[in-house]
Each structure stands twice: as C-alpha cells, then as structure tokens.
Amino acid sequence: MKIISKLWIFIGVLIALSPLGLLLPEHFKAGSAWGEWGTDEMQELVGYIPKGLERLSSIWSAPIPDYAFKGWEEKPMLSLSIAYILSAVVGILICVGVVFIFGRFLSKKE
C-alpha cells in the first residue's frame, strides 16, 4: 500500500479515537484549558468578569461550539462522543478541501 493511503488510514484511526480527548478530561475532572474559561468560570476564578473580555467573548458565535451540537450540553457522554467524531470528520473534510483548493493555486504543474 502506498504510504499516502496508510497516512489517511492513520488520520481515520485518530478520528475514531478522538472522543478520548473528551472522555479522559471528564473522567479525571479536569476543567477548561488554562486561559480558555467561559465568563462564568472567570467570575468564579477572579470574582469579576473583565469588561473587555465580557464584550469580546461573544463576538463570534461558532456553528458547532466546542465540537458539540448546540443544545446538546446535557446529553450523555455517548452522544457527545458521537458529536465529537462528527465534528472531527467535518473539520477535517473542510481542512482537506481548503488545502486542495490552495494546492491548485500554489502547486507547480508537472
């Protein structure tokens, strides 16, 4: 098998395993990454919400926030894991699409 095909399979395996990145932090009760708290967490941590942070934090409303579907916050971990995998698939398809479009413009014709 060509190495490129093997690398695509490797990416596929990583996508399938990606919910580990959701389940392990949940299991070990690890919170948000440092410096990536929401405004509620900020209130708890420092006792106030910095004014500029409050204003800017909602400047962008992502369609699939935090690799989960909107309104799924209370769903069981299994659903969240499926959403996580679907997010990985969608994100990677777009990555690959964008690189191929770039590649058309950037690459030399042989």
Added chain:
Amino acid sequence: MHIPDGYLGPGTCGLFYLAMLPIWTAASRIVKKTLNARQVPLLAIGAAFSFVIMMFNVPIPGGTTGHAVGGVLVAILLGPWAACIAITVALVIQALLFGDGGITAIGANCFNMAFVLPFTGYYIYKAISCGAPIDSKRRVVAAGVAGYVALNIAAGVAGFVFGIQPLLHKTSGGQALYCPYGLNVALPVMLGEHLLVFGWVEAIVTALVIKYLQKPAPELLAEGRKI
C-alpha cells in the same frame, strides 16, 4: 493554547494579525515555488493531522487540560513554511466553525502554533539530526526533542502574551479589562503545564511517527526536498 476572544486587547490582536501577514505571504510564495501537485495530498494530511491531534485533550487530573499541536511533525515532513500553511488552515477552521480559539486571536494563535512552533521544531530537529542516516535512532530522538522544546517555546510565548494584558489594559479602578492574570501567573502556569505534561505528548507523537516512517517511507525524511 487556543487563546479565546476577549483575553487579548485589540492592540495585541491587531499586532499579531499584522505580524502574520508577511509570514503568510512569504509562506504562500515559498510553497508556490516548491510544492509539486503530487505533494498536495501530503499537505492536506498535515492539516488534517494537526486538526485532529489538537482534539486529544490530555487532562491534568483535577486541574486543567492541554494538547499537542502536531506541528513539529508536519514541519519535519513538509518543511516549516508548508507546515505554517497547514496549521493555519486547521486553526482558522477551529476558530470559525468550532469556536476553539477566538476569531480576534487568530493572528496570535497562528503566530504561536503555526509559526513559532513549526519553525523552532524544524530547526531543532535539523540541528540534532544533521548528517544522521535516515533510519538512525538519532532522528527519532531529534524529533522527540524538537517536539518537546518547540511546544514549550510556543506555550511560553502564549503565556507571555496572556501575561502582559493586565499591564496594557486596566480600568481606573484597577480591574483587568482582558486576561486578568499577569506575567507572574500566566508565564509559569503555561510553561509549567507544558513542560510537565503536554510537551511530552508532542514529543512522543512526533518521535513515534518519525520512527514508524523510517522504514516504509524514507523519501519523506530525506533532506533537501522540504518546502
């Protein structure tokens, strides 16, 4: 290390967008000169790899999470300029579609993870592996060291950028306007957690994939064909 919206003041955000403009321009120009149509799938795999590896949040029990970036591996295989483009694509999609990293901080996040990280990683790998045979152990070690050091340097830069915010932006009452933690907290925390945990993840991932590729794909590790 994905700085969200609201943690950096407008000046910092603008400065990093400005800093990235010439870097993105140079990357496009250099990649255009050297990229063969045959290598485009590899570039796509690089972007995909970086995207998915960043979803593997590693917990520090009871504390916080972090992750590898995969950028050093992409830089070793494709060269730092192509890696810059691949990681930028992943970061922009993460910000726009998934709210992972702020849209105002895309410049800053790309500076750390798509510029500082692949370039330091690439040159550390090159310095250590210089002249070593393709299938040598030294290349695996070089890849691991490069992954570890580069992720920590990028984390240090992120910590510095977080930490200067309270110095730059304060209300008259002394409250922070953006990131409330100064250098005395942000720098040691960002560096500490990456030195202790997340740096090792980047090191292991980078070293293992290079080790795996040595036998079946020596051409990917050959020197002198980087972008």
